[in-house]
Amino acid sequence: MIIKRFYNERIESLCTRLLYFMNTIDSYCIVAGVLSFLAMSWINGKEINFPFFIALSIAIYLCFKISDFYPAYLFFTPLFLFFFYKLPTFNILLTLNLLGINIMAFVIIQTLFMGIPDAIIARDSTIPIRKIYNSFFTIAPTTVSFLMSVYFSSLISFTLYYNPNPFIDPWQLGLWMSLLGAAFITRMLRPKNFISLDSRPSITKSQVNRVILLNIDGCRLDRFQEAKLPFLSSLEKESSYFPRGLQTVYRALTNPAFASILTGTIPQVHGILDNNLGGYIKVEAIPDLVETILYGSMHVKHFSKTHWKTKIVSLPTHSIYRTDDIVFDMLKKDLLNSNGTRLFIADLSEVDFLGHAYGSESYQYLQALQRTDTRIADFFSWIETHGLLKDAVVIICSDHGIIRIDHSYLLFKAEKFVPCIVVGKGIKKDNTLVFEASIMDIAPTISYLLGIRYPDHCRGHVLLEVLDENESNVNSSPHCREGLSITNG
Ligand SMILES: [Zn+2]
Known part of the structure; x- marks a missing residue:
């Protein structure tokens, strides 16, 4: 009843667009990663240098876009962690807290933008819980995958929080080089599309109406x-x-x-x-x-x-x-x-x-x-x-x-x-x-x-x-x- 009362096609179109904005990893990770970083900064009273924060956000996002968020990027994690560990600002407890906030953001966003809408459409209130459970075993560039969503948004949060400056010392430069180099290697590892060899005869008449x-x-x-x-x-x-x-x-x-x-x-x-x-x-x-x-x-x-x-x-x-x-x-x-x-x-x-x-x-x-x-x-x-x-x-x-x-x-x-x-x-x-x-x-x-x-x-x-x-x-x-x-x- 409520749905029928407020429904029109434009609203459904907008809602679907919004759902997919929060579902697709390309947009989700930046929203969740930045929000988690801002939450942590607010909790710890950390000052934010906005121009530098924006430059870092763009740089890390570019690396991810180059990698196309393909899972091979995750194999380079030990290298990234090594360089993060070498940063003077690095702190293990802070890292775990940032990870925790990103996991919370994942659960909230998945439930709001996928679990609840799906429960309405399938008329089944158990779906949000089922989705959270299944998302641990799913690998996709969407908020339906726990691993991919939390990984990329957390990496954004870490980068913004520890703000590595490549012009200061070799370890910080090393982190950026590894993030970028891994992105290019990952890009090459993406699946190749199978395309049948061109074979299209000239068309003279229709075969069917x-x-x-x-x-x-x-x-x-x-x-x-x-x-x-x-x-x-x-x-x-x-x-x-x-x-x-x-x-x-x-x-x-x-x-x-x-x-x-x-x-x-x-x-x-x-x-x-x-x-x-x-x-x-x-x-x-x-x-x-x-x-x-x-x-x-x-x-x-x-x-x-x-x-x-x-x-x-x-x-x-x-x-x-x-x-x-x-x-x-x-x-x-x-x-x-x-x-x-x-x-x-x-x-x-x-x-x-x-x-x-x-x-x-x-x-x-x-x-x-x-x-x-x-x-x-x-x-x-x-x-x-x-x-x-x-x-x-x-x-x-x-x-x-x-x-x-x-x-x-x-x-x-x-x-x-x-x-x-x-x-x-x-x-x-x-x-x-x-x-x-x-x-x-x-x-x-x-x-x-x-x-x-x-x-x-x-x-x-x-x-x-x-x-x-x-x-x-x-x-x-x-x-x-x-x-x-x-x-x-
Ligand atoms: Zn389909």
Whole structure:
């Protein structure tokens, strides 16, 4: 009731932005680190030299940005501690106190900006405690990871409190050199994006009138297969599918990965590097080229360009358990009424959300997969009743996987590989595809199917292997799979 009374889409959009500002490590660590430093200075009556404090904040933050907050940075900790120990201002008790304040900041911020909102959306008051517990075992560049959040914010607090001046003595210079050197080494150790070799035939005609993309958000391939979902398993006989999955992109978060699905290129090119404020798609994407409607929770609005047609379902108003049903209802209505629209993209949220709330190893995540399977089964029986599959292709995929309660660094297979099933007019049935492919191959494949041009920065490979050669006049000869390469993204 209270939610409905005060709700409007602008407020939800703002709140979601704020949530992700406090969730993303790039912004979280500076807020928590500076606040912890100010709290400690206030407790101890320490005077703050503001110009120097600002210069130090910028310098340490630059080091972290260079490292991209990648966990390899943590391996250099003994070196940093050695140099901190050599500073004349260093004090072990103070260090432990600063660490304690940073842990408190973590618990408060995580509970306020993640635990409580998630409890409201899932209507389950145990979620804040579950999240705190699971955050000890989660490694991600977000406030869902205890280790990463407390590490980077504490390092900021230490630097600000002990204010090492590199111009005073070699130990202080040594600290800065190690912080910076470690950052550059860490940057080189980041995961490389897998990009399929360019293979995009010239497009002369459309293969189908419509494409429907169903994205099961946060669906890890291994759990998807273990679940033995009744409908989606049975759909394999009717479809072309990837038992080894598609690979997602780094950082494997919804907004960057979805933007890669729509543009066919890596985050460094399309411009959305995380879920935070400030990232927007800078290059051409499929919805720029063909009339498209995108459905889902507020995320969808945040990665979409402002002129795209989006239909958003409010998570707090409807709860996570109703959201995907509403998405399907809207989608069905538009499939019957929006004649000019040729691409429909639905982001299904329940699997991802329950993964973040309970863990992707949990029974709840498995149940969300089961319910999503049932929803897709109902949707397929509906489109078949209405004869809509006669001139359409449905792609069922995911943007990224998940491990424990988060995802991003691609440290584990569970984050990296996602399912992909293609079914519909002209698609080869019972067709197992085992070559390496990427979520970036989806954009050129949609272009090819709809007979529109490829987005201007699109890379990768049209998945011609899904096409039934008897039904289409495309030459999908095996040679187009040659030379797949792993390219540095
Ligand atoms: Zn996602």
